[in-house]
Amino acid sequence: MPGLGTLLHYRRDWLRADARAGLSVAAVALPVGVAYAELAGMSPVAGLYASVLPMMVYALFGTSRQLIVGPDAATCAMVAATLVPIARGNAELYISLSVTLAFLTGALCLIASRLKLGFLADLLSRPILLGFLNGVAISIVVGQLGKVFGFQYRHANLLERLGELPGNLWPVQWPVVLVALAALGVLWASNRWLPRLPSALAAMVVCGLGVWLLGLDQRGVAVVGPVPAGLPQLHWPSLPLRNLGELLGAAAALALVSFNSAMLTARSFAAKNRYDVDADGEFRALGAANIAAALSQGFVISGADSRTAVNDANGGQTQMVSVIAAATIALVMLVLTGPLAYVPQAALGVVLIYASLKLVDWRGLWSLRRYSRGEFLLALGTTVGVAFVGVMPGVGLAVTVAVLRFLMRVARPRESLLGVYPDRDSFHDLAIHPGAAAVPGMMVYRFESPLTFFNAAYFKHRVLALVDTAETPVYWLVIDSLPITQFDLTALAMLRELNAELAERGVTLAFAGRREEWLNWFRERGKTPDERLYSTLQAARRDFNAKMAGR
Template sequence: MPGLASFKDYRKEWFKDDLRAAFSVSAVALPVGIAYAQLTGVNPLVGLYSCVLPMLVYALFGTSRQLIVGPDAATCAVIAAVVTPLAAGDSTKHWQLVMTMTAMTGIWCLIASRFKLGILADFLSKPILMGLINGVAITIIVGQASKVLGFSFDERYLLDRLAAAPNYLSEIHWATLAMSLSAVLVFLVVKRFRPGWPAAMIVIAASTTVAWLFGLEKFDVALVGDVTVNLTSLQMPAFDIGIARELVMPALNLAMVSFVSMMLTARSFAAKNGYDIDPDKEFRALGLANLASAFSQGFAVSGADSRTAVNDASGGKTQLVSLIAALVIGLIAWLFTAPLAFIPQAALGVVLVVASWSLIDLKNLWRLRTRDRRAFLLALTTFVAVLLIGVIPGITLAVLLGLFQFLQVVMRPSDQCLGLDSKGTLRSLDGTDKAAAVPGVFIYRFNSPLTYFNASYFKRRLLEKIAAESETPQVVIIDAVPCFTHPDISVMAMLSDLFHLLKRKQIRLILAGRKRQLMSWCEAQGIPTGEGGLLVRSDLYLALKMSQSYKQALADGQAPVLKRPPEMDLVLEHSHL
């Protein structure tokens, strides 16, 4: 429990800031939790359940001091998209499936933590996540339009809803629209004149008061209704084998996206406040928080960027903020549920639309077009996929794009030919006159670890570059440090073939770097080393120094004098020892 360390060394002067931050977080989390419960398709009280235990669990198991976990727009949209067709209109089954998917998401997170897969925080690149979040935000806004305008969509998918939008104009409920416009006006006024106040909380409180005083249900304005949950109606996750099978991959996608999104938030605030977080422990903390949510009747949670920003802006110092906020929300869910019944659904729709609107960042997405065209295409593809084929297929595509992007970098990395500048220092040959090739010597660097799926590309690329030389080199030196990182049988077989192929062409092959490892790997695979075999040297400078062709070039005065950096003498002395 890494969070216990902060409580062990807690300073009493932090308490005032933490208490103020806790009430600020509660004020934001309450309306958002209720609204996201509506988005998920469960009782509004479930949104509060999803805040209490997960926040307590993360406070103990998380490594971020500022991060607040709770319901998130993207996770709720994903759950609703998966569960709604499986529940087939049965509200009890819907609730059970929501908890089941939440529990499975937590299990996936714990498995990932057990296998040290915190590196997946870097798996979905920023452009892919940007396209994904923009697409999800627009999907939520269109979906909430029915609550804001007072009608119900018959269509399930975004494009179908947009195409049928003109047909719904005649179904607009004007009293509901008036409530929605009033909620928007209150929100804008608060943001304009009191930007530090919890605008969403004030909107919900004001609209609830109006609904209670004027009996808006008489005007057919939809209200939340009774939100009390009897002990006899409490549910548990339903692990029906047939249906659970349908939830396995969506839960994996949800775990992936939730973790990456959470890590982006956690890392940004950790960097701002000058500390580090542990990705593997964060994966475990997210998994435990989701399990706690599932078994307390709640739905999936993630890192909540808006509530984390409120916490940081209010001066929150430790996870005591989460503990106090959870207790406040828990007391409200236990003792003050009656007023929740008068909340207009239009007001909740406005809160969701505003929250989703803040996630849209099409301007920065478009700017990628000039900064990094490849990143722009990744973001645009993910964005369009979410809009065209739905949230779940869009997330699956985003995960696959991240995988393909990684494989492309590893399988088809950059490479360089090296030469010497006028001072005798090794540099990349970039087409300028800053460095020149060493006569008779070809120096090659492959910028990725060699493994079975890029070994053939490495060999082909090297031979193509050798063939492109104006004169066939006498010596080929490969920088072994970046590419020979582990003993792969396929790689060693390729190296043996390359050695014999170059030997037939009377070209000497030298590997520079990782001398001890490469010697043992070659011996294990039966590749001859030493004179008449594959040469292995401690570093590139020593490989150049000991190559006969380079000595001949020096004797002829055709190459600059080689100057090894002083620090390399220490490296060589240590390797000889």
């Protein structure tokens, strides 16, 4: 518990900044928690439940001094996408499944931490994460338009919802639309002129007051409704065995997405404040926080970039910020839940749309096109997949495509022939250095990948093809071993075959680089290499020249 050490040795001069930051985080977390609970398909109070105990637990286990955990747009959208088809309108079952999903997500995070799988933070590459957030933002914006204009969708699919829009926008529900416009105006004005004011909270307060004073809830404006006061009762979630398979797959995806998102935020603010975060420790902290969310009747949580930014902007120093913010939200739940009943759904929809638009990064997507066409297509495909196919299938498809692209690069890697300049001893790629020339009689081949079962046959085919089509006779074939970081038994068997076939052609096979590593590998297995092994390409060239001179 790295956070516990900080809290036990807390310095008094940190308290003023941490208290200001904690109150500011709570002011943002209150409306966002209510709004994101709606997005996840849960009651508003569940969003508050998911904001209290998880923050307290993360304050103890987290290695980031700035990160704030809580409901997150992307994970909430994934929760809804997972549970709506399973629950099929059964509200009680939906809540039970949501709690179980949070517990399973937390458990998988703890297992990942134990297995030191923190490197999975890099599995969702930037193009995938960029496309994922863009796709989620599109889904949320279209989904929340129903609240903003006062209608309900009949379909869950985005394409079908887009088809419904023209018919649902007329006749206009003017009281609902005016409330939405008021919320948008408050958001814009507070961000424009009062940037330190929690704009989401201001929008909800203003619109809630308007509903209460004008009785708009009696004129067709949907509101949150009564929110039960008090703190959640802790209880152990029941595991529905019938749905366990579906939930485990979704929990694994949620664990990966929420961890990756949290790590991006944590690393960004850690770099800004000049300290390091432990990836495996963050997996453990996120797991503990999600289990806390499940025990307190919440739902899956993640790192919250907007609340973390509020924390940093207000000078938050330590994990005490999370403790103060959680205590503030708990106090509101005990004595101030009454006013939440008048918060209009239209205002929640505007807050969610406003927050979702910040997830969209079309500029970043377009910049990928200049960098790499493949990366751009991957990001664009992820955006389309998440938006139109679904969050879970879209992410799964994107990760699968990314892994396949990586395997293709390893299976068919970049290759080159090397040569030397007349007055130098160093070797260079002949395709890049036109002034260099191959050593007469010696072909130097570079294969920029490990040698494994899925590229061994290709390696052999390419080597033999290069030898057979060489313009001048080849007496030695030297493989540059530096890019070959490892090889397996399939590759070893292939090298035996390659050595025999080259010998039939009168060609000697040699390897230059990683000589001691190769010798140790053979010694550990009680084998003797048939190939010539050299420490460097220069050593291989000197031996080749000596052998040729002695002919």
